[in-house]
Amino acid sequence: MVKVTIWGSLQAATDGRGEVEVDAKTTRELLTQLSQIYPGLKPQIERGVSLAIDGEIYRDAWFTPIKPDSEVILMPYMQGG
Amino acid sequence: MALDDSNKRDFKIVGTRPLRPDGVDKVTGRALYGADLSAPGMLVGKILRSPHAHARIRSIDTSAARALDGVKAVVTAEDFDPVGDDFTQDILDNCLARGKALYDGHGVAAIAATSEKVARLALKLIVVDYEILPHVTDVDAAMRPDAPVVLSGRAQENVPAGLSENVTSYFEFGHGDLEAGFAKADKIIERSFKTAATHQGYIEPHACLATMAADGRAELWCCTQGPYMVRDVCAAIMGLDSSQMRVTSSEIGGGFGGKTTVFIEPVALALSHKSGRPVKIVMSREEVFRATGPTVSSSTDVKIGMTADGRITAGQAHLRYQGGAFPCGTVEFGAQSAFAPYDLDAVRTLGWNVLTNRPKEAAYRAPGAPMAIYAVESVVDELCQILSLDPLDVRMKNAAKKGTLSSYGPTFNEIGLMATLEAAKAHPHYSAPLGPNQGRGLSCGFWFNFGGNTCVSLNVNTDGTVGVTEGNPDIGGSRASIGMMAAEELGIAYDKIRTIVADTSSLGHNDVTDGSRVTFSVGLATIDAARGAIREMCGRAARIWGIDADAVVWKDGAAMPSGANAGEFPPMTLAEIAASSHSTGGPIAGHHEGTADGAGVSFGVHLVDVETDMETGAVKVLRYSIFQDAGKAVHPSYVEGQMQGGAVQGIGWALNEEYIYGEDGRLQNAGFLDYRVPVASDLPMIEPVILEIPNPGHPYGVRGVGETPIVPPLAAISNAVSRSAGVRLAELPMSPPKVLKAIKAAKA
Numbered sequence: 001m002v003k004v005t006i007w008g009s010l011q012a013a014t015d016g017r018g019e020v021e022v023d024a025k026t027t028r029e030l031l032t033q034l035s036q037i038y039p040g041l042k043p044q045i046e047r048g049v050s051l052a053i054d055g056e057i058y059r060d061a062w063f064t065p066i067k068p069d070s071e072v073i074l075m076p077y078m079q080g081g
Numbered sequence: 082m083a084l085d086d087s088n089k090r091d092f093k094i095v096g097t098r099p100l101r102p103d104g105v106d107k108v109t110g111r112a113l114y115g116a117d118l119s120a121p122g123m124l125v126g127k128i129l130r131s132p133h134a135h136a137r138i139r140s141i142d143t144s145a146a147r148a149l150d151g152v153k154a155v156v157t158a159e160d161f162d163p164v165g166d167d168f169t170q171d172i173l174d175n176c177l178a179r180g181k182a183l184y185d186g187h188g189v190a191a192i193a194a195t196s197e198k199v200a201r202l203a204l205k206l207i208v209v210d211y212e213i214l215p216h217v218t219d220v221d222a223a224m225r226p227d228a229p230v231v232l233s234g235r236a237q238e239n240v241p242a243g244l245s246e247n248v249t250s251y252f253e254f255g256h257g258d259l260e261a262g263f264a265k266a267d268k269i270i271e272r273s274f275k276t277a278a279t280h281q282g283y284i285e286p287h288a289c290l291a292t293m294a295a296d297g298r299a300e301l302w303c304c305t306q307g308p309y310m311v312r313d314v315c316a317a318i319m320g321l322d323s324s325q326m327r328v329t330s331s332e333i334g335g336g337f338g339g340k341t342t343v344f345i346e347p348v349a350l351a352l353s354h355k356s357g358r359p360v361k362i363v364m365s366r367e368e369v370f371r372a373t374g375p376t377v378s379s380s381t382d383v384k385i386g387m388t389a390d391g392r393i394t395a396g397q398a399h400l401r402y403q404g405g406a407f408p409c410g411t412v413e414f415g416a417q418s419a420f421a422p423y424d425l426d427a428v429r430t431l432g433w434n435v436l437t438n439r440p441k442e443a444a445y446r447a448p449g450a451p452m453a454i455y456a457v458e459s460v461v462d463e464l465c466q467i468l469s470l471d472p473l474d475v476r477m478k479n480a481a482k483k484g485t486l487s488s489y490g491p492t493f494n495e496i497g498l499m500a501t502l503e504a505a506k507a508h509p510h511y512s513a514p515l516g517p518n519q520g521r522g523l524s525c526g527f528w529f530n531f532g533g534n535t536c537v538s539l540n541v542n543t544d545g546t547v548g549v550t551e552g553n554p555d556i557g558g559s560r561a562s563i564g565m566m567a568a569e570e571l572g573i574a575y576d577k578i579r580t581i582v583a584d585t586s587s588l589g590h591n592d593v594t595d596g597s598r599v600t601f602s603v604g605l606a607t608i609d610a611a612r613g614a615i616r617e618m619c620g621r622a623a624r625i626w627g628i629d630a631d632a633v634v635w636k637d638g639a640a641m642p643s644g645a646n647a648g649e650f651p652p653m654t655l656a657e658i659a660a661s662s663h664s665t666g667g668p669i670a671g672h673h674e675g676t677a678d679g680a681g682v683s684f685g686v687h688l689v690d691v692e693t694d695m696e697t698g699a700v701k702v703l704r705y706s707i708f709q710d711a712g713k714a715v716h717p718s719y720v721e722g723q724m725q726g727g728a729v730q731g732i733g734w735a736l737n738e739e740y741i742y743g744e745d746g747r748l749q750n751a752g753f754l755d756y757r758v759p760v761a762s763d764l765p766m767i768e769p770v771i772l773e774i775p776n777p778g779h780p781y782g783v784r785g786v787g788e789t790p791i792v793p794p795l796a797a798i799s800n801a802v803s804r805s806a807g808v809r810l811a812e813l814p815m816s817p818p819k820v821l822k823a824i825k826a827a828k829a
Contacts, residue, residue, distance in 0.1 A: 005490050007252065007253060007254050007490065008252075008253025008254060008255065008429075008431075009239050009251050009252050009253040009431075010239065012239060013239075040238070043237070043238055044237075044239075047237075050531075052490060052491035054492075054494075055491050055492055055493060055494040056494070056678060056679055056681075056778065057491070057529060057531060057678075057680070057682075058678050059531055059532075059533065059676075059678075060533070060534065060676055061676055061678060064678070071491065071492055073489075073490035073491045074490075075417070075489065075490060075491075076252065076410065076413040076414075076417070077410070078529055078531045078596065079410065079414070079444060079448065079595070079596065080338070080444065080447070080448065080528075080529070080530075080531065080595040080596025080597060080598065080788060081281075081337055081338020081339075081341070081444035081445050081446040081447060081448050081595055081596075081788060
């Protein structure tokens with residue numbers, strides 16, 4: 001199981017929890033699990049999210065491996081100028 | 082790709098300052114910008130724009146315009162089919178208004194005519210019947226429940242109830258117990274700040290030349306930061322396959338984020354399709370101001386607690402950003418960035434994106450971060466003043482470092498903030514004496530950076546030269562830095578390499594040139610492509626020598642046996658291998674297609690001295706120093722240019738630049754005479770100090786540098802003004818009338 005930190009304004013979709021656990025070994029599995037277990041997260045995940053895994057930010061990388069003890073943070077989809 | 086075991090690598094080309102490859106073209110006028118291409122039979126496209134901030138369009142009568150001799154096509158929003166997704170539909174609706182004009186300058190109809198004169202005359206013959214609606218341009222006013230609604234039904238599911246429909250999204254970040262944190266503070270300050278919308282101010286207005294034939298094939302030449310984005314957006318709008326839409330990016334006269342979307346290209350394509358002739362549209366400067374994206378304007382409340390010895394105990398910020406007439410996604414970056422330079426036990430940021438009757442916001446260098454960090458760094462500075470603490474020492478005491486739980490969630494890996502603070506402290510600037518009415522300010526800055534999807538093709542020519550093809554327009558010197566990394570990896574001279582930017586049919590997808598991503602990710606792709614070519618060249622040499630490929634290594638631009646056991650052969654240079662390539666297996670090339678990760682976040686510190694004229698309120702920048710971690714500066718002159726350019730744009734934001742709206746919701750200063758950007762005579766030479774702390778996510782340690790430099794100037798200047806004039810302003814820009822008013826109020 002991987003612990004995922006959810007940003008504050010999405011926590012209404014996770015029963016107020018800032019950290020949830022899902023069974024996932026890749027970013028794609030993780031996002032799929034989050035959408036299934038917490039349907040309220042699905043609209044935001046479909047609009048786009050980034051993931052910070054052990055301090056590195058990933059934007060489009062379905063198959064990035066996630067270790068059980070990885071620090072995983074759900075973040076808004078990264079953009080820049 | 083991780084950092085090579087090359088912390089101590091002896092770079093031969095990376096880190097030097099060769100002449101820029103676009104220099105001669107640009108100083109001689111040979112460079113081709115968006116407006117420079119013409120085609121036989123080409124028509125002139127012009128767009129009629131709304132004079133109203135908010136108005137329902139009852140009808141558009143184009144009959145008189147269409148009847149004018151020389152007019153070949155007229156289009157309105159009715160000529161476009163609806164697009165399937167909100168993102169693309171908003172882009173289209175921003176090009177030409179559908180049902181309602183949402184801001185002063187919103188496109189309403191467009192003409193293609195045989196000459197500029199006919200096109201202008203035809204625009205005057207279009208009759209638009211408007212029903213003027215109440216408008217709102219201020220972010221706080223737009224959030225009120227009784228505010229005029231710009232667009233209905235666009236609020237995301239997590240927007241709290243009770244706000245106007247103009248509030249489209251809401252974000253919250255942070256950790257820790259705020260109440261407990263504030264309870265530990267010896268001093269708490271709460272302040273509210275406002276920043277004006279500012280334009281990216283690129284020299285080159287938007288321009289494009291479009292052809293779309295009856296067979297459904299289209300060609301587009303335009304100035305853009307993202308030709309693949311333009312292709313995909315325009316293909317979706319025009320109902321074309323991407324393969325039938327070829328986009329060629331011109332030389333670009335600045336972008337800074339403002340050319341990461343489209344404003345005119347679908348209109349030109351539709352006019353071309355209707356007329357059967359090429360159509361060129363070139364925006365005027367007035368159109369650029371009225372109808373292309375400035376950045377957001379903001380309203381922010383900050384509360385920070387600090388102990389008497391300078392430890393920040395808690396920080397909180399509420400940020401409200403207006404992004405114009407369509408939903409934007411900017412406040413989330415401000416809310417994540419606001420406290421990023423600090424190691425805090427308790428921090429919370431809340432952000433709201435809001436619709437107003439203004440142009441659709443476009444990205445601007447580190448979008449959302451400058452105004453957030455301005456507010457936080459202003460309060461930190463005020464606390465330092467009240468508690469009689471050295472502002473640099475306080476930053477160092479609270480600085481984020483490796484292992485810090487960042488204010489936006491992740492734990493930081495290796496970061497360079499402390500190194501930049503130490504460099505600032507040690508620099509002579511920090512201890513230089515100041516004169517009367519002079520003050521010194523500083524601020525930290527931060528940006529995320531990212532990598533993204535990238536393709537590079539590298540071709541070895543038979544004469545021993547190399548062509549590198551990338552897909553990202555060169556907005557900051559990437560052709561030089563990419564060529565240098567290719568030369569470094571291949572071990573050949575930089576002038577043996579030419580780097581070009583491909584059109585969208587010649588290379589696979591590349592993400593937009595943004596996010597400070599290109600030198601990092603295209604460089605990474607180029608190094609990988611070069612390594613692929615090297616593997617092939619080592620294989621060719623091995624076959625010529627009759628030894629195993631594994632027994633050949635690449636060194637100093639040549640293949641050579643890996644050791645005595647491999648046999649004794651003289652090094653075979655790239656030029657020698659290339660010359661025989663048609664006899665040894667054919668052309669030699671390397672390529673890379675992938676998603677680059679590991680960009681690594683970026684920090685910087687700016688230090689500025691200003692002098693305030695107490696009689697006029699005018700602020701003069703006397704000295705400005707920048708300290709930034711560049712990872713590895715591939716071409717230091719370009720890195721310095723990025724640092725200086727970002728600072729100058731930030732100085733303009735702090736002191737002069739603003740979108741000024743009248744009571745009627747119309748923009749009052751749509752030109753460079755009234756919208757004043759800093760010019761060389763306004764500024765001292767800005768001293769950039771590059772720190773090189775290798776990024777572990779890049780083979781050479783490269784880190785993006787283009788966006789962070791615009792983040793600190795707003796607060797650094799404001800903090801300097803407060804110490805120079807003895808008054809602290811909470812609104813940008815700090816133009817002379819505002820500064821003078823604050824000085825007089827303080828005296829009264």
